[in-house]
Amino acid sequence: MSPYKIVESDDKSTDLMWHLASVSHQDRVAANGHQGAVMWFTGLSGSGKSTLANAVDKILHERGASTYVLDGDNVRHGLNGDLGFSDNDRVENIRRIGEVSKLFVDAGLLVSSAFISPFAEDRTMVRRLLGDKKFVEVFVDTPLEECELRDPKGLYKKARAGEIKNFTGIDSTYERPISPEVHIKTAEQSIEVNALQVVDYLKDNGYLNF
């Protein structure tokens, strides 16, 4: 059987073929003992996305899962180092992260992605790209006032002083998810309880059996 498949696409490059993998996604799922999926943490700066993504990642890793964390600050140093915080750049940021997440999920990983991802349309775009079962939206719902009190990087202070423009929640929009798979209220519960809320969702919905 030929390892090549013709694909229809709107991409600029033409005459491309898809090379079929000799180790399939299902082979990887069977070897890992869990599904591949992305936990898409979305919320304001300082809401707790990175903290919770890392806490979830640690629990899953300790239980033997294949995992990875994709984090806004880190990815913007490398892959997305050419992007700023205009609306268009944020759209492109999320598009690229969506594609990277798709590759990691295809590799069988449980990926924790921590990006503000302020626009509902972009989160829906990533959901469509991955498919509903592979995309778990985790709304890290922390009131702006609480994020500002925490201000772990001192960015709200700078934004209020006008030193940073287009800061999410101050002079740039954040569109709250309407029906996330997991809704977390960090001002009401501890990091440990919140992280287990995500892990329990994965367990209860057949992503893991451990």
Ligand SMILES: Nc1ncnc2c1ncn2[C@@H]1O[C@H](COP(=O)(O)OS(=O)(=O)O)[C@@H](OP(=O)(O)O)[C@H]1O
């Ligand atoms: N203008 C502005 N608005 C929001 N955030 C800003 C801005 N400038 C710098 N930062 C820092 O960049 C981090 C957010 O990057 P993201 O890639 O998650 O943003 S986005 O999804 O493209 O909106 C964000 O990290 P978190 O605090 O972890 O969310 C900030 O540290």
Ligand SMILES: Nc1ncnc2c1ncn2[C@@H]1O[C@H](COP(=O)(O)OP(=O)(O)O)[C@@H](O)[C@H]1O
């Ligand atoms: N329940 C909670 N979940 C997550 N973070 C919390 C919680 N309670 C307090 N925090 C604190 O809030 C801050 C969140 O910062 P961070 O994880 O960098 O947010 P973000 O990635 O959304 O910008 C950290 O200092 C963290 O210790």
